[in-house]
Amino acid sequence: MTATKPYVVGIAGSSGSGKTFFLNCFVNHFASHEIALISQDDYYIPAHTKTQEENKRYNFDVPTAIDRNAFYRDIRLLFEGHTVCREEYTFNNPALKPKTIVIRPAPLLIVEGLFIFFYEEINNLLNHRIFLHAEPDIALQRRLKRDLVERGYHEEDVRYKWVNHVVPAYRQYLLPFREQCDRIVINNTDDPAPIIAITDEISAELRNIVPGLNHPS
Template sequence: GLLSSSPASSTSPSFFTPDSPLKQPFVIGVSGGTASGKTTVCDMIIQQLHDHRVVLVNQDSFYRGLTPEEMKRVHEYNFDHPDAFDTEQLLECAEKLMSGQSVQVPIYDFKTHQRCSDSFRLVNASDVIILEGILVFHDQRVRNLMNMKIFVDTDADVRLARRIRRDTVERGRDINSVLEQYAKFVKPAFDDFVLPSKKYADVIIPRGGDNHVAIDLIVQHLRTKLGQHDLCKIYPNVYVIQSTFQI
């Protein structure tokens, strides 16, 4: 979930010189409704691109921590609205990563609705950056950073079922509050903000992570774009470097 990133990606040193054919990382946006399978799709892409350095940056990490005032009325807080995220900070992080710098990504706790005050997740510059979240296509500036936009399209009943399971099991909620929040905020915000952003997608994946054909096609395309074969010729020791650091 929140902390997932490919283990090799965050520890390997940069093997691209400034003269590298890949000057800027390839940025993929993955959006879709809550519990549509976005994270699963990202994890599958990362797994299949194991010979590249891929990092996942989740929009969830950029939730603003709630103020004491907001905490008192947490049931009235709309976590599905674009304003719930610190988009300026997300943008700053993404731009830094694109220029080859590492960034400290905040850690958000869904149980307390607060950011972890003393720890960050260090994300290193990479070949591929995946920006994932329900509203990553909402802000035009974030959208403009993306070389490829994927919308994960999963039926609302399937998503609600998953959401109930996830929120009760992983996020310590009771079922009534999950259903209430869904009707009050999650569904309206999906209709108002998430679904309209589907028009920006280059690729729409039906059924999310179950759709292996779609993932394969995307990975094939990425391999072509990443010019894997050229890189092998220019940097014949690429794989040796990586495997050393994977141990």
């Protein structure tokens, strides 16, 4: 199957940097046939392969926690014009039933995740890189709110992983690539207006350079 290579935007940020809200705002600027999103989070090696004790302290914030080969393979499949199906990862929350995610090829491909710059084979595919940052105390409060409410974790566990897993991983696998990114977005406020404005600006720029994207009338 022949296909036109998509324009690839890589988006990464520290935990609690507001990446989910940023991505939602960004994606909403485009029609469904114009944009595809593939997330590293859906390529975690299944936690049920670990014992219950291992899972309590299992480090999800290392590159080996991801099925790196499958992540890269599916990105390449999108490049070749194929549709990718993947089961959503639910972060060990038994209350959530995983959905099947269907990713169809599009002229604009968003690749997001903590290790997308560290994985050299994926970083080499990116045309544009966006780095999201929030101050550590703000990021931790956001992480606590998310993990306690959405994922059902205990606060002690969240704080342990923050100190021992999350922050070291950010410093080792993401922060060194910050200055290589095309745009650094500082997100220290929960006011949505600045993020909406930034995504307005980026989407307008992309419509001028990416073939296959419609220009608003």
